[in-house]
Amino acid sequence: MTFLALTAAQAGLLAATTVGIIIGLYLLKLRHRRVLISSSILWRRVLDERQSHSLWEKLRRIISIVIAATIALLIALSLARPEIESLTGKNERIVIVLDTSPTMNTNTSDGKTRWQHAAERAKSLLDSGGPTTEFRVLDTAEVTASAFTTDRNEVRKLIDTMSSKSAEPHFPRVDGRAAQVYFISDGVAIHSTPSFVKRISVFEPANNVGITAFEIRSVPSTPLGYEAYLEIQNFGQPTEAGLTLSGPGGQRIIKTVRLETEQTYKDVFDLSQFAEGGIRATVQAKDDAFPMDDVAFAYLPIKRKTRTLLVTKGNRYLETALKLDNYVELSVTEPASYRESPNIDTYIFDKFAPNAPPARPALIFGTPSAPWLKPAAGEIQKPEITTWSEDHPIMQYVSVHDVAIERAARIDADNLTVVAASKQTPLIVVSEKPKWVMLTFSLEASDFAFHVGFPVFIENVLAWFNRDQLALKRSPGIVDVPLANAQVQTIDGKTDASEQQLGKTIFLANEPGLFAGVRGDTRVHVAVNLANPTFSDVNRSIFKTDRTAARQQFWLRRELWFYMLLASAVLISIEWFTYHRRITL
Amino acid sequence: MSTANVTLFDDEFLKKLEYLNIISKRLFAGQLRAERRTRKRGTGLEFADYRAYVAGDDFRHLDWKAYLRLNRLILKLFEEEEDLPIYFFVDSSQSMSYGNPSKLDYARRVCAALCYIGLANLDRVNVISFANGIKSEMPPQRGKGRIFKIFRFLMEITPGGETHARASFKTYCTETRRRGLAVVISDMFDGNGFESALDILRHVRHDIFVIHIASHEEIDPMLRGELQLVDSENNVSREITITPSLLAAYRAEFNKYCEAIESYCGKYQLGYARTVTDFPFEELVLKVFRQGRFLK
Numbered sequence: 001m002t003f004l005a006l007t008a009a010q011a012g013l014l015a016a017t018t019v020g021i022i023i024g025l026y027l028l029k030l031r032h033r034r035v036l037i038s039s040s041i042l043w044r045r046v047l048d049e050r051q052s053h054s055l056w057e058k059l060r061r062i063i064s065i066v067i068a069a070t071i072a073l074l075i076a077l078s079l080a081r082p083e084i085e086s087l088t089g090k091n092e093r094i095v096i097v098l099d100t101s102p103t104m105n106t107n108t109s110d111g112k113t114r115w116q117h118a119a120e121r122a123k124s125l126l127d128s129g130g131p132t133t134e135f136r137v138l139d140t141a142e143v144t145a146s147a148f149t150t151d152r153n154e155v156r157k158l159i160d161t162m163s164s165k166s167a168e169p170h171f172p173r174v175d176g177r178a179a180q181v182y183f184i185s186d187g188v189a190i191h192s193t194p195s196f197v198k199r200i201s202v203f204e205p206a207n208n209v210g211i212t213a214f215e216i217r218s219v220p221s222t223p224l225g226y227e228a229y230l231e232i233q234n235f236g237q238p239t240e241a242g243l244t245l246s247g248p249g250g251q252r253i254i255k256t257v258r259l260e261t262e263q264t265y266k267d268v269f270d271l272s273q274f275a276e277g278g279i280r281a282t283v284q285a286k287d288d289a290f291p292m293d294d295v296a297f298a299y300l301p302i303k304r305k306t307r308t309l310l311v312t313k314g315n316r317y318l319e320t321a322l323k324l325d326n327y328v329e330l331s332v333t334e335p336a337s338y339r340e341s342p343n344i345d346t347y348i349f350d351k352f353a354p355n356a357p358p359a360r361p362a363l364i365f366g367t368p369s370a371p372w373l374k375p376a377a378g379e380i381q382k383p384e385i386t387t388w389s390e391d392h393p394i395m396q397y398v399s400v401h402d403v404a405i406e407r408a409a410r411i412d413a414d415n416l417t418v419v420a421a422s423k424q425t426p427l428i429v430v431s432e433k434p435k436w437v438m439l440t441f442s443l444e445a446s447d448f449a450f451h452v453g454f455p456v457f458i459e460n461v462l463a464w465f466n467r468d469q470l471a472l473k474r475s476p477g478i479v480d481v482p483l484a485n486a487q488v489q490t491i492d493g494k495t496d497a498s499e500q501q502l503g504k505t506i507f508l509a510n511e512p513g514l515f516a517g518v519r520g521d522t523r524v525h526v527a528v529n530l531a532n533p534t535f536s537d538v539n540r541s542i543f544k545t546d547r548t549a550a551r552q553q554f555w556l557r558r559e560l561w562f563y564m565l566l567a568s569a570v571l572i573s574i575e576w577f578t579y580h581r582r583i584t585l
Numbered sequence: 586m587s588t589a590n591v592t593l594f595d596d597e598f599l600k601k602l603e604y605l606n607i608i609s610k611r612l613f614a615g616q617l618r619a620e621r622r623t624r625k626r627g628t629g630l631e632f633a634d635y636r637a638y639v640a641g642d643d644f645r646h647l648d649w650k651a652y653l654r655l656n657r658l659i660l661k662l663f664e665e666e667e668d669l670p671i672y673f674f675v676d677s678s679q680s681m682s683y684g685n686p687s688k689l690d691y692a693r694r695v696c697a698a699l700c701y702i703g704l705a706n707l708d709r710v711n712v713i714s715f716a717n718g719i720k721s722e723m724p725p726q727r728g729k730g731r732i733f734k735i736f737r738f739l740m741e742i743t744p745g746g747e748t749h750a751r752a753s754f755k756t757y758c759t760e761t762r763r764r765g766l767a768v769v770i771s772d773m774f775d776g777n778g779f780e781s782a783l784d785i786l787r788h789v790r791h792d793i794f795v796i797h798i799a800s801h802e803e804i805d806p807m808l809r810g811e812l813q814l815v816d817s818e819n820n821v822s823r824e825i826t827i828t829p830s831l832l833a834a835y836r837a838e839f840n841k842y843c844e845a846i847e848s849y850c851g852k853y854q855l856g857y858a859r860t861v862t863d864f865p866f867e868e869l870v871l872k873v874f875r876q877g878r879f880l881k
Contacts, residue, residue, distance in 0.1 A: 032813040032824045038683030038803060039748075039774035040816035040823060042842060046834045047825065060826075 006080040018076040022069045067575050074568040078561035083132060093134045093148055093178060096122050097197070098162060099185030100139040101169035102476065102530060106186065106538045107289040108204045115164040117202040118184040122159050125182055125200075126152045132559055136179070137162075140169035140190060141477070148179075165510065167477030171197075187541035189534065201543035207236025209259060209285035210293030210536030214529060216271065216279060216300055216470055226300055228269040232283050234259035235537045241285040245269055247300065248277030259285075274300055278491050278514040292476075293536045297491070297514035299471035299525040305329045306462045311338050312350035317449035318365070321458055322348070328462065345466045351442055361435040361465035363458075366442040367409035373438065374416070374429075376409035383408045383422035383441075391482035391504070392419045393524065394430065394437060394460040398453040405448075408441035433520065437461050471514065471525035475532065481505040481517035483524050489516045594697060594736045601867050602701045602732075634662040669708040670725065670765030672791070673700060674754070675742060678716040679818045680774045682744035684800025684862045691798055691862045692770040693739045698870045699768060700735045704728055709765075712738055715753035716746035722757075747818040748775040750782030758789045767791035772798050773846055774818075780849050787853055794856035794873065797846060801861060804839060806832065 003011045037043070104115040126135060134148040135155045144162055149155060169189045174181050176196030183193050186203040193199060212233045219225035228245060238260045245253040251274045257265050271279070281296045288294060310322060310332045322330045331344070335352040340359065347362040353370035367376040385400050400420055405427065413426040420428035430437050443449045448457075472481070481488065481498075486505040488498040491514040498507040505517050509528040517524040530536070638647060638658035651659040673696050681689035696712065703710045704726060712723040712735060723738040750771070767786045773779050773795075786793050808827045815822045825831075843859060850857035860869045 032811045034813045034815060034822070035808065036683075036815050036817050037806075038680035038688075038772065038800070038817050040814060040821060041774055041776060042835060042838045043814055043823065043825070046831065046838050047823065050831070050834060 002083050003080040011077060011080040011082070014076050014080065015073055018072045019069045022072045023065065026065050026068060064575070064579070067571055071568045071571045071575070074564040074571070078564040078568075080561075082560045082564070083130075084560060092130070092132075092180060093136070094125065094129055095136045095138060095174050095179045095181045096125055097138045097140065097172060097174065097181060097183045098122060098144075098159070099169060099183065099190060100141045100143070100162065100165040100167075101185075101189030102164060102292055102535045103186055103188040103290065103538045104164040104202075105290065105292055106206050106208070108206070113164070114186045114202045114204070118186075119159050119162070121184050121200050121202060123156055125184075126155055138172045138174065139165070140171060140185075141165035141167045142170060142172060143167075145172070165477060168475065186538070187543040188538055191542050199543075201541075203541040203543040205236075206289035206538050207239065207285070207287045208290040208293070208536060208538050209234045209236070209239060209241045209283055209288055210290060211281060211283055211296045211529070211531055212264070212293070212533045212536055213266075213531055214281045214296035214298060215473070216298040226271045226274075228271055228279060228281070228298065229266075230269065230281055230296075231264060231266045232257075232259070233264040233533060233536060234261060234285070235539055236285075236287070236289075237261060239285045239287075241265075241283050243267075244280075244282045244284075246280050246282075247271075247274040249275035251275065271300055276300055280514075290536065290538050292511065293530045293532075295512050296529040296531055297471070297512060297527045299514060299527060301463075301470060306466050307331070307343060307345045308348060308462065309333060309341065309344045309346070310348045310350065311335055311352055312348075313352075315350045315365075315443060317443055318348070318350060321449065321455050325455065325459060325462075327459065346462055357434045357436070362437075363461050363465075364436060364438040367411060367438070367440050372434070374411040374413070376411055376440075378410040380408050380410050380422065380424045382406060383424055383427060385420055385427060386423055387418075388420035388428070389418075389482075391480075392417070392430070393464045393482070394428075394457065395419050396456075396460055398457045398460065400448070400451075400453065403446060403448045403451060405441045406445040408445070411440055432522065435465060435521075437464075471527035474509070474526050474528045476509050476511060476528055476530055479507055479509045479515070479526060479528055481507070481515075481524055481526055483517045483519055483522060486517035486519040486522075486524070489518055491515070594694075594740070598694065598697075602698055604867070632661060632663060635659050636662060669703075669706075670763045671699075671703045671708050671710050672757075672765055672767045673710070673712045674750075674757075674767060674769045674771070675712060675714050675739070676716070676748060676750070676769075676771030677714040677720055677742045677744050678746055678748040678772075678774075679744050680748065680772055681798075683772075683817060684802055686862050687744075688772050688798045688800055688862055689742070689744050691860075691866065692796075693742070694866045695796060695798075695860075695869060696768075696770055697732075697736060697739055698866060699873065700726075701729070701732050702870070704730075704732055704735075710735065711765075713753075713757060714742045715750065715757075717749035718746075718753050719756050720746070749777060750775050750779055751777055751785060754782050754785040758785055764790050765792070766794065768794045768796065770796045770798065772800075772803075773842075779846060783849070783853075783855065787855070792856075793850075793853075795846070795850055795858070796869070796873070797843065797857065797859040799839075799843075799859065799861055801863065804861065805836065808832070 006014065098118055104113065104118060106114050108114060108117065122137070129135065132150060134150050135152070136148045137144060137146045137155055137158055139162060143165060144158065146155065146158055171183070171190050171193050176194055181197045182200055183197045184200045184202060187199070187201060188203070209232060211230065213229065213231035216226050216228050219227050230243065230245070232241060232243065234241065240256055240258050243255040243257065253269050255267070259265055277300060279298045279300050283294050305327055307329045308322060308331065310319060310330060312318065312332065313335060319332060322328050338354060344360055346360060347358050349362055349364045349368065351366035351368055353364060353368035353373055355370060357372040364373070367373070369375060383405050385403055385405070388400050389395055408422070408425055408427055410425040411429070413429055416426070417430040417432065418426040418428070419430055426440060428437065428439050448454055481504060483505055484503045485500060486498070488496040488505060488507045490496055496507050496515065498505050500506070507515070509515065512529045515526045515528060517526065635648065638660045642660050646661045646663070648659045648661045651657070675692050675696050677689060681687065681692060700710050700712065707727060709725040709727050711725050714720040714722070721742065723735065726735060748771070769783070775782065783793060783795070811826050813822050813824050847857050847859070856873070858869060858872050
């Protein structure tokens with residue numbers, strides 16, 4: 001027995017003092033009441049007979065004082081918070097790490113999910129701890145991280161509020177020296193844990209046919225043509241799977257395929273008959289235990305050429321690049337002949353800018369002088385591109401790290417979005433309203449036009465100006481949209497909760513879906529799909545071979561002092577009962 | 586006489602005595618009263634026998650007709666008629682002061698009632714107060730008019746001392762006494778045993794009647810808790826914890842004790858009546874009548 005509140009010597013002294021006081025008080029108890037009786041003949045006979053024949057009569061006084069001393073001892077020692085390891089377990093700390101990876105949503109044969117089993121195991125772990133055991137709960141989504149506490153109800157409530165997350169799981173950082181760490185998992189998404197971690201399995205084999213890839217892409221041979229690439233895989237028993245692609249206009253493609261175990265089916269679907277909008281792919285299979293990967297989303301953009309007016313004194317590279325662009329219907333004019341036209345979708349100004357901003361978006365090369373543009377404040381020689389934003393739509397698939405620039409104008413980028421910059425000056429800036437993109441260097445002063453990313457850049461800019469783009473690809477969990485102060489809408493037009501962080505709009509998507517970040521005329525589509533073979537393979541568990549950890553259950557659930565006080569209360573009741581009935585003295 | 590004594594034998598008590606007298610007459614109507622025949626030959630009116638005359642005999646009892654016929658002096662003998670001595674042994678030990686009303690008060694009333702009946706029957710009534718010896722003794726009384734003297738004697742009895750009935754009875758019986766009815770009124774708490782005391786009375790061939798008086802406090806003690814019981818007679822104390830089982834054992838012991846006395850009385854054909862102090866004493870007296878101890 002050890003004591004948490006006192007040293008052993010102090011506890012011993014307390015016990016001895018208490019027993020001494022009780023015995024002293026017992027000896028000093030009130031004298032017997034004097035009662036006169038006519039004759040003691042009969043009483044003497046009764047008492048002599050009882051006392052001579054009953055061992056109990058001889059022990060009654062001893063039992064009474066023993067009970068009184070025991071009661072006092074229990075109360076006194078309970079103040080010292082004693083602990084008996086064999087009954088209550090030792091004073092320890094337990095960290096419970098719950099795997100909240102998406103595969104924990106897999107259904108099991110009893111109708112529950114792996115997550116529900118994990119929560120039950122976590123609660124049984126709470127029950128296995130001793131009264132002084134402190135618990136802490138963490139998850140692999142790094143959303144939940146409680147403090148150490150002995151309050152099991154608090155921890156139970158916390159576990160009830162937790163759920164499986166769609167985020168990429170990571171085993172949290174825990175100190176294995178200060179606590180026992182239990183990891184409750186299906187062993188699918190997280191395969192490696194520190195050696196001190198005891199793993200508890202909730203794995204059960206399951207059937208699953210899931211979409212492992214889905215995207216819409218341009219058809220290189222067909223201008224403005226799009227096709228859908230779909231890949232599904234069977235991670236369970238051989239089965240037939242039904243595929244469905246559906247669009248906003250009621251267009252639908254349905255197909256049934258037979259899949260053996262571990263077999264992957266890949267297919268490309270022509271979307272020429274589909275209208276602009278969200279495309280939904282679904283797969284149905286018998287006894288599918290993991291519904292999260294049975295659906296995927298993509299966005300099919302508008303299919304129309306952009307009417308573009310290039311205003312230049314002559315720029316062969318630019319003119320050639322635009323003429324080769326299948327999505328561009330190009331017109332070229334001299335700066336002196338420039339007139340704004342309602343039949344133009346986009347203007348490209350090469351070292352020229354009109355006095356008033358055009359009504360349609362414009363791409364500007366060089367830093368021409370115009371009232372609506374930032375004036376040049378000097379010139380920077382050989383600026384080196386040090387930062388650029390790959391998240392911005394105009395920079396997607398564009399690499400500028402090795403672009404050489406002879407000179408660039410120095411401008412003030414206030415109220416502009418800088419998507420590429422050197423240490424001295426912004427190099428590519430974007431204005432949201434009016435909508436224009438300006439390069440602070442001319443194509444002649446750089447080799448940007450010779451880079452493979454240049455046509456992509458032009459295409460991105462024109463698409464950003466006038467066309468819907470393909471949806472950004474994201475995984476379930478916390479999703480970011482590269483558009484500041486945007487409103488997030490679901491596929492059916494409902495507004496979703498979002499936050500602003502570092503110039504991006506952040507929202508939570510626990511399940512696959514098609515979302516749109518909307519700010520004014522700007523609209524950025526985000527397709528949130530699981531589409532991850534790591535998660536879809538719900539049977540790729542380490543617990544196929546690893547043993548699950550077990551933990552000793554302790555009989556007592558609270559600290560020993562609680563039971564000691566309880567026992568003293570019971571003894572007081574017994575003593576009271578027996579004393580008033582004169583069973584004890 | 587103290588106020589308490591006045592209330593003990595007040596007018597109501599006397600009315601009860603008169604009532605008992607009437608009841609007793611009705612119960613035993615037609616039987617002889619006041620004059621009791623004995624085996625002794627004496628000067629009574631009833632002829633008993635003849636015997637030869639010897640010198641000194643009262644020649645008034647010579648049967649002259651027999652002398653003429655037989656020419657011998659024949660003397661007629663008559664039965665002696667004498668009264669019945671009744672001895673009331675009243676226990677006045679300290680234990681008799683116990684109870685409410687006290688056992689001694691109850692004993693006084695019973696004794697007074699029986700004395701009155703005895704006096705009314707022209708019996709010779711003796712009242713003896715005893716404890717660890719003969720404490721006081723009233724000379725034999727005869728005739729109803731002596732009842733107040735007996736009242737006074739009873740009132741003057743004070744409780745005290747331990748009970749030692751055997752020694753008391755032995756002292757009394759060693760004196761020359763006529764045999765008679767010995768009525769022992771006591772709570773029967775005698776440390777030396779009451780059987781040996783009654784043996785003394787039995788050996789001198791008294792007709793014995795035992796009136797055993799108990800109080801409710803003795804039959805069913807209302808005691809609880811940690812107590813120091815003090816014997817009223819010898820002041821011996823004993824610490825005790827009263828439990829329900831102990832009380833039950835005491836009650837069983839009390840019944841056993843009473844049954845032992847009753848069994849003894851039954852064995853030697855002694856009269857026995859047990860009463861409680863709140864039991865109407867006139868009913869007790871009638872019970873005594875019904876056992877016929879006053880009528881030989």
